[in-house]
Amino acid sequence: MKTKILHLLVSGAIIIAHSSYAQVQLRSDNKFLVGYKVYTPLTLGYYTSNGYNNGTWAIEWWDNGLNIWKPWPSPNYGNYFLFIRDDNGSVGIGKRPTLGKLDVAGDVYANGLKLTSDGRHKTNIKKLSSCKDKLSRLQGKSYNKLISQKGEPGLDNIKLDDIKDTVKYLTILYSRENKKQEESRTEFGFIGQEVGEVFPELVQKDSLGYYYVDYIGLIPVIVEALKEDSQTKDSLINVLTGQIATLQKVTALQEKTIISLQQQINDLKKNCCPSKTKSAKVDETATGISSSDDTGANESVL
16 A cells, blocks of 8 residues: 555656756756746745634745745744755745854843854954044944844835735735834943944945944953053153152252251351440440430430
8 A cells, every 4th residue: 555655646647747847847857847847935833814824934045045935924924034045055044044153133142152262263463553532532322223123124125016926925025015113122232333433444235235243353352452551541640750850859849948948047147146236335335325315315305
């Protein structure tokens, strides 16, 4: 019985393979092909809504890559759930990849992240400079990102007239019509265009013209800026320390000068005051007039 069923399946596959419009082929070299002559997705799962059952998942070769998507009207239907490009093998999650080996439309959570940084894999190594000045030109911003719901990046670039499959057409059409932009939570960061004016090495644009910033690349810039700031402070401290030492020397010299002048004043007082008193007595004796007589004479005149 099993042999008979297998024979029927193989016979059916051979019949399909000989059709000029074959969608499924079982070739003599043991290759099983889907969508060989015309576009045909491989649909998986079962979901019925309003009399339509287009499956819950679909796999296809489309838009020059392998695409896993959810057909309309299954829950959360949409295109590009997982996409692998033909030309460079880059992978997109939630979108067709436009930059890098992995392009994700959404947040990524992980227990850790390690980046290759072996010096043997690097060349043209140079020391960073003027980092403090460049960082001062950046402006940190708070913002809310506009996140597309039911419409991944690049969806509007698809021409509906080029889509011949009805399910695929409706999936993209309704995704586009239901596309909404929602604001994310408040985030802190930079504007890509502004960062590109100061650090063009840390900014890239994808094939759609959107800006991407290498935030990790700012870490060594910040480190060098802190070192430059520390060196500036150390230099200032050294200058101020030198100035303080100079002032202390000047102050000590001035104190010595003040003490010397005070001593000279005291010596002058000792030497000058007795001579003045003695001179006054000599004058009184010579004239025979005392200060009291002079006062009496003045009074008699009056």
